Amino acid sequence: MRWNLRMKAAERGIWKSAEMRRRLAEAGLDISAGKMSGLWTGTPTTIRLDDLDVICEVLQCEPTDLLIREPEKVAQRRPAQPEEQNATAPAVVPRLGRNRTAPPA
Template identity: 50%
Template sequence: MHWNLRLVAAKKGIWKATDLQRSLAEYGLVISSAKMSGLWSGQPLSLKLKDLDVICVVLDCEIGDLLIPEPEMVSWSVPDERSRWPSSCPPVIPRPRGHGSSPPE
């Protein structure tokens, strides 16, 4: 995902992180300067959904404006059968039928 906060804020005439920080505080979202710096300058490590709602209200935007999917960044490969289980796991060997207990009559 690409975090697009600065561009969305700029489209709303907000050019400084401190201006956005003040606007968010007016809606009850008080953010520390360190967290605001992380939101403004790069990819946030974590963000509460409730906080994302406030950001969307303040910027009059949708979540899709702030979070841009980047499917090309996802790599997928089928794991090798041998790499599925740790080498410390013993192999499972099924027991032959007929040696278990009989069902009740």
């Protein structure tokens, strides 16, 4: 996911994090300067849904405007699988240890 807060804020004429913080406070979300800096300059690892709701209200946008999917990055993370595995899966053979019985038929 890509965090798009600064672009959405710029579209609304908000160019500085202090201005965004002030507008969030007016909307009922009192946010620390450190947390605002993290939201403004990078991609947050977590965000409360209530906070996201207020941010969307202030910017008059939807969460999908702030959180942009990047399916190509997901595809890059997927491990490459050899074609042999895709063709046929190996048969599962139960391993019987000491004092174990065979599963019911």
